[in-house]
Amino acid sequence: MKHSRLIDALNNCAAHCNYCADACLDEGDIKMMVDCIRTDRTCAEICSATANLLASNYSDVRGMVEQCRDICKKCADVCEKHDHKHCQECADACRKCAEACEDFLS
Amino acid sequence: MKHSRLIDALNNCAAHCNYCADACLDEGDIKMMVDCIRTDRTCAEICSATANLLASNYSDVRGMVEQCRDICKKCADVCEKHDHKHCQECADACRKCAEACEDFLS
């Protein structure tokens, strides 16, 4: 299956973002986590849609991969500010996904 | 609910694209419809994800709305070449969605 490295990175990123967004709801400092939850959800939605698109032979997916790269970088920046394990792991998944997007685009 | 006009246009566009992509499979000239099916599916995925994002207060959705506008225009161009009722109706839904994206962006 073509693009499998990028598809795996996108799905892994989306899973971590969805998990982090939900786990933030159980933290004591939940009001501090609102920006993290929103960025997680946005990142999950864009990465999940792009993973579905990459499985197809449609010719022009660069624009969506650029959207993924940008939101992954933003989401990593937001998540890495928090010490929660789910935030740190999410930031790591986002960074790896942003790199996989860069490799695809270059 | 904010952005409800654009969300409705995106969901209507995605529904028509999913329906058109599937209905093309039952046409006799299916080999002629492959480009239409692929563009429909791409458009449906991007519009559906963006509809989900617009319901959130995440600050930066312009990039995704631009992606929607662009794929809606392309999908309308591809669909309107075919006389099938589902293609003509899909082209119409795509044009209306592209306009709603433009209104949002301007």
Place this chain on the structure above:
Amino acid sequence: MKHSRLIDALNNCAAHCNYCADACLDEGDIKMMVDCIRTDRTCAEICSATANLLASNYSDVRGMVEQCRDICKKCADVCEKHDHKHCQECADACRKCAEACEDFLS
């Protein structure tokens, strides 16, 4: 387009659930809203996927429409306990969607 009433009800329900889940994050009593946010997100995901499926001629969608009906009822029960406008409107969209699912199934 076939099943358009149910598809519209599912997309309307998903949009309200996504909006309510996000708007809850801006409420002062956010800890009280966690159950509402989780149920909203689950309902949005199931209804959005089912709206995409109904556009296709795949023969067996009853199981997914039953899942929608069940989560819409649960989500309406959770949302209607809260006085926030987004919760009340979401409960209403969920009830209407549950009814549209019942009509489809009967």
Place this chain on the structure above:
Amino acid sequence: MKHSRLIDALNNCAAHCNYCADACLDEGDIKMMVDCIRTDRTCAEICSATANLLASNYSDVRGMVEQCRDICKKCADVCEKHDHKHCQECADACRKCAEACEDFLS
């Protein structure tokens, strides 16, 4: 991250289904592949939505995992009838996903 084995199996299954549905469009015997394309697309949509749900702490996901198990079995049955490499690999991904669903449910 909890449920990571099932989430990975669901995302892998969805990616193969999306890829197979698209690759079928480039086959010479495309009319023979219509049932495969439709089942692929249905399976991809249900598995992708369920992967997103499993990342959350929402209590009741058994119904959706049962839906995944059932459509994965059906999709494997349809795909394995075809000799195309994408169909055989998709059938394998569907069987593994159905097993991961069974393990989760038992």
